[in-house]
Amino acid sequence: MKKDISTKELASLIGKSLETAGIEAVLVGGSCVSIYSSNKYQSYDLDYITYENEKKATDVLNKLGFIYDSKKYYVHPKCPYFIEFLAPPIAIGNELIKNVNTIKSRSGVIKLLSPTDCVKDRLSAYFYWNDTQSLEQALLVANDQKIHLKNIEKWAIKEDNIEKFKIFLKGLKS
Amino acid sequence: MLERLFGNEAIEKVIFYLLKNDSCFGKELAENFDISLGYVQRTLYKLERANVIVSFQVGRTRVFKLNPRYALIKELTLFFEKAYEFLPDDIKNRYYEKTARKRPRRTGKKL
Numbered sequence: 001m002k003k004d005i006s007t008k009e010l011a012s013l014i015g016k017s018l019e020t021a022g023i024e025a026v027l028v029g030g031s032c033v034s035i036y037s038s039n040k041y042q043s044y045d046l047d048y049i050t051y052e053n054e055k056k057a058t059d060v061l062n063k064l065g066f067i068y069d070s071k072k073y074y075v076h077p078k079c080p081y082f083i084e085f086l087a088p089p090i091a092i093g094n095e096l097i098k099n100v101n102t103i104k105s106r107s108g109v110i111k112l113l114s115p116t117d118c119v120k121d122r123l124s125a126y127f128y129w130n131d132t133q134s135l136e137q138a139l140l141v142a143n144d145q146k147i148h149l150k151n152i153e154k155w156a157i158k159e160d161n162i163e164k165f166k167i168f169l170k171g172l173k174s
Numbered sequence: 175m176l177e178r179l180f181g182n183e184a185i186e187k188v189i190f191y192l193l194k195n196d197s198c199f200g201k202e203l204a205e206n207f208d209i210s211l212g213y214v215q216r217t218l219y220k221l222e223r224a225n226v227i228v229s230f231q232v233g234r235t236r237v238f239k240l241n242p243r244y245a246l247i248k249e250l251t252l253f254f255e256k257a258y259e260f261l262p263d264d265i266k267n268r269y270y271e272k273t274a275r276k277r278p279r280r281t282g283k284k285l
Contacts, residue, residue: 087223087225089245091245093243093245094245094246094247094248096245124243125243
């Protein structure tokens, strides 16, 4: 594995290996922001959610050279990224995610949150933890990708956070 | 009360405690319930891995809270709130609803 592998290349490689092994896993979290923002934000955490037994995924990652380091991450001696499997379900707050995005490339395939759900995921962290870094990440994705703003607004109302949603709106490029 | 369901007596203690006290740290729980710190930490770690709780570093202490972003947090809270009602009052008062001072006290002020 090359040392300067990008988030997208690595996610494609892992996605392809998981798919070959019959494991459906969805990429969530900060690495989706990296992919959708063309690395304007760089995450070294690749967080996956799968409904399969994690042990099956462990075998796949071991074959790629990633070893479980007992601190809940899989690490690779020649690669700066950490892989983690989060507990299902795939949800943002109590909204279940049924449709995920698929990106295909020469190196493989990535199943990940849609740009709209990625923005919601980041905004959720901003709403609950007041984390302005998450707001910045939501804006990076929203300004680079086609998103469903009305859908996000409805969700923000349900989350009782319309005031913070308005702050997000102000950061959008017109 | 729920240890047979969860296979671990500390899980209900942690969640009941967080429902009534907002946040906690390992040593605080170990002392409160007179159980080993290692056991408490393993339970906190297990709940964090399950996404039910989250942690923050505050100074040198790792502080834990219920995760408001957990998909089933409303349902889980309802379940534990109902289960809490079944606890005897002396258990509630001894472990979960202590009347310790929680409002601020200015630095250096005598008790």
